[in-house]
Amino acid sequence: MHPILDRDRFQNCEDLIDMLEECHKSPFLETAMGKCSDIKIQLSQCLHENRLANDREQILKRREKNKILEENKRKRLEEEWGENEYLKKVVELELKSKLQQQQQPQQQLSDSKN
Incomplete structure (x- = not known):
């Protein structure tokens, strides 16, 4: 089961979210027999790719921030010690x-x- 899906956060997967919600409105027996399984697998893959993309973005932001902090530290040390x-x-x-x-x-x- 997926956590509550925030449409703003998962814009790439919005169509799949809508499809899965629509599929879950169908009769219980159909959903129990796996009618929504393919959509759920596609949504899981989409969410996974989205998470990986967000992780990569955060890593790049962290690297840039660390680079700036390291540069500031180097400048401060240079000001103190020459x-x-x-x-x-x-x-x-x-x-x-x-x-x-x-x-x-x-x-x-x-x-x-x-």
Whole structure:
């Protein structure tokens, strides 16, 4: 059974929806014997293709959005740290040298105690 079919959302399948609704109005015995089965199969296929098309569209939108976000992030980092994050590398080198300078006196103290 299909969920409630929104005609705006499934415009491609509108004819099949109408045909299936019309078929379901026929006598019970005819519908029970499979009178509407072919239409239902066609509608299922149409809805499936429609869902896949919507999924593809959403994926493309997400990719475009992610591309814009990544570009904004790159620009922000470039504004903060300069081109190719030059300033970040300078800060990291200074931090590394300060840490080494702090470790040297500690090593000298431990060496003098031994």
